[in-house]
Amino acid sequence: MESAYFITGTDTNVGKTWATLALMHYFQHQGKSVLGMKPVAAGCVLHEGKLKNEDALLLQQHASIQVDYELINPYAYLQPVSPHIAGVNNPVDLDTVGEALRTLQSLADRVLVEGVGGWYAPINEQQAVSDLAKFLALPVIMVVAIRLGCINHARLTYQAICASGLPCAGWLAMCTDPNMLNREENIATIAKALNTPLLGVLPYQDVADFDFLARQLTVG
Numbered sequence: 001m002e003s004a005y006f007i008t009g010t011d012t013n014v015g016k017t018w019a020t021l022a023l024m025h026y027f028q029h030q031g032k033s034v035l036g037m038k039p040v041a042a043g044c045v046l047h048e049g050k051l052k053n054e055d056a057l058l059l060q061q062h063a064s065i066q067v068d069y070e071l072i073n074p075y076a077y078l079q080p081v082s083p084h085i086a087g088v089n090n091p092v093d094l095d096t097v098g099e100a101l102r103t104l105q106s107l108a109d110r111v112l113v114e115g116v117g118g119w120y121a122p123i124n125e126q127q128a129v130s131d132l133a134k135f136l137a138l139p140v141i142m143v144v145a146i147r148l149g150c151i152n153h154a155r156l157t158y159q160a161i162c163a164s165g166l167p168c169a170g171w172l173a174m175c176t177d178p179n180m181l182n183r184e185e186n187i188a189t190i191a192k193a194l195n196t197p198l199l200g201v202l203p204y205q206d207v208a209d210f211d212f213l214a215r216q217l218t219v220g
């Protein structure tokens with residue numbers, strides 16, 4: 001069993017944070033201590049004089065151990081724009097993220113690392129999310145929002161993950177659209193097209209119940 005995973009998705013706003021929180025609850029149900037990490041976040045608000053991001057705050061709240069915000073989110077950019085633009089004056093340095101991850105891994109049994117945007121989203125002028133995941137050398141979990149266009153997006157992202165050489169630990173179907181037609185057929189088509197396990201189908205919820213969502217998962 002891996003001690004950390006990198007959570008990516010087919011796009012921004014596909015359910016990566018919800019999936020990461022569900023996975024955190026899943027491992028907690030197994031009796032593990034769990035931390036979440038959002039190394040790079042664009043779109044922050046001032047909290048007690050520090051820039052903080054909503055996703056990272058959620059990961060901090062749902063962890064089984066309390067750690068400093070800076071370890072969970074070393075790069076917190078004010079503007080909700082691509083990190084290579086938002087972070088022009090403080091670009092992401094992979095070593096800094098790697099060090100923070102090592103500290104988190106020394107504190108908890110499992111660390112779930114949420115990416116930013118999709119697999120090829122730039123994190124600085126030279127590097128993309130894929131480079132960050134490769135540097136951290138983590139198995140990847142891919143979140144697919146089940147909506148029109150998802151088959152194409154799932155196949156493209158899966159191929160790109162495979163091209164990076166990282167192992168894909170599986171994928172999650174996130175039902176973000178309550179009006180999606182033929183949802184099961186779409187999920188079945190994606191499952192057939194990908195050579196990686198479906199870790200769970202997370203149903204649409206008006207209000208998130210992460211313990212319930214966690215019970216829809218099977219990892220490893």
Ligand SMILES: Nc1ncnc2c1ncn2[C@@H]1O[C@H](COP(=O)(O)OP(=O)(O)OP(=O)(O)O)[C@@H](O)[C@H]1O
Nearest residue numbers: 012013014015016017018117175176202203204205
């Ligand atoms: N299972 C679900 N049921 C209902 N709504 C969902 C579900 N999963 C996600 N959503 C909705 O989609 C939104 C985006 O989800 P989430 O924040 O997890 O995406 P993300 O990929 O982490 O986005 P970002 O790229 O901003 O980090 C949520 O705020 C929620 O409103």
Ligand SMILES: [Mg+2]
Nearest residue numbers: 016017055114
């Ligand atoms: Mg998110």
